[in-house]
Amino acid sequence: GQNIDQPTEMTATEGAIVQINCTYQTSGFNGLFWYQQHAGEAPTFLSYNVLDGLEEKGRFSSFLSRSKGYSYLLLKELQMKDSASYLCAVKNGAGSYQLTFGKGTKLSVIP
Amino acid sequence: DVKVTQSSRYLVKRTGEKVFLECVQDMDHENMFWYRQDPGLGLRLIYFSYDVKMKEKGDIPEGYSVSREKKERFSLILESASTNQTSMYLCASSNTREQFFGPGTRLTVL
Numbered sequence: 001g002q003n004i005d006q007p008t009e010m011t012a013t014e015g016a017i018v019q020i021n022c023t024y025q026t027s028g029f030n031g032l033f034w035y036q037q038h039a040g041e042a043p044t045f046l047s048y049n050v051l052d053g054l055e056e057k058g059r060f061s062s063f064l065s066r067s068k069g070y071s072y073l074l075l076k077e078l079q080m081k082d083s084a085s086y087l088c089a090v091k092n093g094a095g096s097y098q099l100t101f102g103k104g105t106k107l108s109v110i111p
Numbered sequence: 112d113v114k115v116t117q118s119s120r121y122l123v124k125r126t127g128e129k130v131f132l133e134c135v136q137d138m139d140h141e142n143m144f145w146y147r148q149d150p151g152l153g154l155r156l157i158y159f160s161y162d163v164k165m166k167e168k169g170d171i172p173e174g175y176s177v178s179r180e181k182k183e184r185f186s187l188i189l190e191s192a193s194t195n196q197t198s199m200y201l202c203a204s205s206n207t208r209e210q211f212f213g214p215g216t217r218l219t220v221l
Contacts, residue, residue: 033209042115042201042212043154087154097142097161097205098169103153 002026004102006088011108012078020073020105022088031091033099034062034073038084046086047073075107083109114138115213117202123219130189132216134202142205143185145169145177147198148215154201160185192220 004024012018024032031050035043049055049064049071061074075082088102118133136143144159146169156169158177166177174196178186185204189196197220203210 031208042214045209045211048208089154097207097210098144098156098159099210100156101146101154103151 002090002092002100004088004090004100006086006102006105008103009106009108011110012075014078014080014109014111016078017074017076018078018107020075020086020088020107022071022073022102024069024071024088024090024102026090026092026100028092029066029090032062032064032071033089033091034060034071035087035089036084037087037104043087078109080109080111083107115202115204115211117200117213117216119216120214121217121219123221124189124192125221126193128189128192128220130192130218130220132187132189132200132202132218134185134187134204134213135183136185136204136211137183138204138206138211139182140204140206140211141182142210143179144203144205144210145175145185145187146201146203147171148201149198157187192218194220196220 006022034046037043047062054063059076064071085104085106087104089099115136145157146154160166160179176188200216202213
């Protein structure tokens with residue numbers, strides 16, 4: 001079966017760094033995605049990892065360890081506009097375009 | 112920029128009605144998806160399609176059907192709406208990597 005776990009909620013201070021973890025057990029693996037979703041809006045793509053290691057994109061970085069079934073999203077220099085839900089999703093296998101999503105982590109950035 | 116549009120942002124229907132949700136993408140993507148999103152349950156895949164007239168069941172297809180007559184358009188059909196289908200419905204499209212989402216339709220079934 002498919003199981004993706006991430007914390008339900010997190011709170012962090014403006015200007016700080018926050019790490020959102022995601023662990024997965026899936027029947028296949030062909031990449032891990034992070035999406036950002038502001039309240040009432042559609043999810044938007046943040047990052048994609050298919051090989052182990054860290055991918056950096058501006059203030060956001062994403063890490064993957066396939067052997068551990070683990071990923072994290074790192075947000076630096078937090079801004080109020082980063083308050084949103086962050087969704088971890090796994091692509092199940094080669095040739096499949098399906099994603100299995102975690103339930104999302106609601107991040108609140110406070111002054 | 113990829114654009115995925117959905118026919119309505121908000122929709123209110125009565126129990127037993129037949130409901131059509133339309134999704135259109137303008138980037139010639141092969142794959143299209145319908146999800147519903149509920150608090151505490153996250154995004155769950157209802158149906159997807161990887162080509163015109165092709166469809167595959169997702170994790171929760173019961174009570175739903177789909178239609179893909181043209182590449183750019185993917186419709187979700189609730190044959191007889193029920194109150195437990197009150198939800199946010201999100202359409203997405205993709206080619207080889209990330210999925211691009213439409214703005215969503217918040218459906219309320221009374």
